[in-house]
Amino acid sequence: MKSKIWLSSPHMGGGELKYVQEAFDQNWVAPLGKNVDEFEVSIQNYIGEDKLVAALSSGTAALHLALIQLGVGPGDEVICQSFTFSASANPIKYLGATPVFVDSDKKNWNMSPAYLEEAIQDRIKNNKKPKAVIVVHLYGMPAMMDELGAICEKYEIPLVEDSAEALGSTYKDRKCGTFGEFAILSFNGNKIITTSGGGALVISTKEQKDKTIFLSTQARDNAPHYQHSEIGYNYRLSNISAGIGRGQMEVLDNRVQKRREINVFYKELFSNIEAVDVFSETDSDFFSNHWLTSITLNGSSKKTNHDLMSAFAEQNIETRPLWKPMHLQPVFKDCPYYGETVSEDLFGAGLCLPSGSNLTNDDKNRLYDVISNYEF
Numbered sequence: 001m002k003s004k005i006w007l008s009s010p011h012m013g014g015g016e017l018k019y020v021q022e023a024f025d026q027n028w029v030a031p032l033g034k035n036v037d038e039f040e041v042s043i044q045n046y047i048g049e050d051k052l053v054a055a056l057s058s059g060t061a062a063l064h065l066a067l068i069q070l071g072v073g074p075g076d077e078v079i080c081q082s083f084t085f086s087a088s089a090n091p092i093k094y095l096g097a098t099p100v101f102v103d104s105d106k107k108n109w110n111m112s113p114a115y116l117e118e119a120i121q122d123r124i125k126n127n128k129k130p131k132a133v134i135v136v137h138l139y140g141m142p143a144m145m146d147e148l149g150a151i152c153e154k155y156e157i158p159l160v161e162d163s164a165e166a167l168g169s170t171y172k173d174r175k176c177g178t179f180g181e182f183a184i185l186s187f188n189g190n191k192i193i194t195t196s197g198g199g200a201l202v203i204s205t206k207e208q209k210d211k212t213i214f215l216s217t218q219a220r221d222n223a224p225h226y227q228h229s230e231i232g233y234n235y236r237l238s239n240i241s242a243g244i245g246r247g248q249m250e251v252l253d254n255r256v257q258k259r260r261e262i263n264v265f266y267k268e269l270f271s272n273i274e275a276v277d278v279f280s281e282t283d284s285d286f287f288s289n290h291w292l293t294s295i296t297l298n299g300s301s302k303k304t305n306h307d308l309m310s311a312f313a314e315q316n317i318e319t320r321p322l323w324k325p326m327h328l329q330p331v332f333k334d335c336p337y338y339g340e341t342v343s344e345d346l347f348g349a350g351l352c353l354p355s356g357s358n359l360t361n362d363d364k365n366r367l368y369d370v371i372s373n374y375e376f
């Protein structure tokens with residue numbers, strides 16, 4: 001059996017162990033320390049726009065703390081892109097609130113501005129003004145931030161960016177993760193860079209950063225004993241994980257470049273296969289890190305995405321259908337939904353292809369063989 005080609009696997013840069021060793025040497029084996037501080041600074045410098053960053057145990061934890069700070073509570077509603085991973089919506093439920101799901105734009109795949117406005121107007125009519133809007137940059141593709149931002153501003157609803165898949169992507173030359181009042185990043189093992197597990201909250205003010213640290217370290221009041229006047233969480237990032245993150249930040253630009261090269265490889269490979277469309281930027285305002293290159297079968301072939309997935313699996317190559325929209329998930333079946341079948345159709349026709357920055361030439365040859373021998 002040939003070795004497995006993964007969709008997206010960790011890709012160490014070489015500098016990580018030095019920072020981990022430093023933490024051991026100084027015995028800062030704890031969820032705080034120099035690596036945590038320096039990791040935060042390196043992300044801040046990378047994304048710019050005077051944003052502050054709090055390193056946390058996961059992207060999901062970051063979203064939870066964002067929604068808490070936006071005052072989301074039991075009975076509230078929060079608008080969320082339907083076409084995403086469940087972690088974009090779960091924290092809404094942690095708080096006893098209800099997700100209101102919105103369909104995607106056909107070309108951009110992220111939240112449709114038209115459906116967003118329809119949803120907001122209808123919820124306001126029901127006397128339930130949404131507390132926040134969660135927009136996702138799926139597979140690294142920046143969402144339509146001008147349009148979505150303008151709608152959020154018009155109705156005075158805070159925008160939260162789920163930028164878990166989009167570190168290094170830009171919209172109109174501005175980094176994803178700097179548009180919302182809050183944004184989340186993820187450093188899970190399959191993301192463009194990893195801390196083995198971890199995330200960050202991108203924050204606009206010093207007060208919000210202090211509050212985020214406070215909430216993520218068990219909400220300890222300023223007293224010599226342990227005193228609490230709020231419910232806290234244990235969400236801070238480990239200093240060991242942050243050491244990995246520091247090393248990964250040093251190679252982030254290279255990782256973005258590599259994934260974009262893989263996207264070009266697929267584009268060329270599929271260029272004369274009529275049945276397949278490679279998901280691409282619509283114009284130069286959008287710069288995707290191409291975390292995962294995704295394709296859709298456009299109906300000019302009788303084959304399904306599952307047929308193609310099997311052909312890859314036979315060669316020990318991992319592929320995966322696109323995210324199943326949240327409004328179709330059993331756990332969210334009773335939540336309101338605005339839109340048509342854009343995300344549902346993408347789910348039915350699409351496939352994510354191996355896109356790791358550590359893909360070798362030998363791997364590419366194996367991918368080439370499967371695709372060029374497949375009868376679409």
Ligand SMILES: *Cc1c(COP(=O)(O)O)cnc(C)c1O
Nearest residue numbers: 058059060085087164186188199
């Ligand atoms: C990975 C991911 C998350 C969650 O991040 P974790 O660090 O795994 O908690 C949230 N949203 C999207 C779109 C993701 O891909």
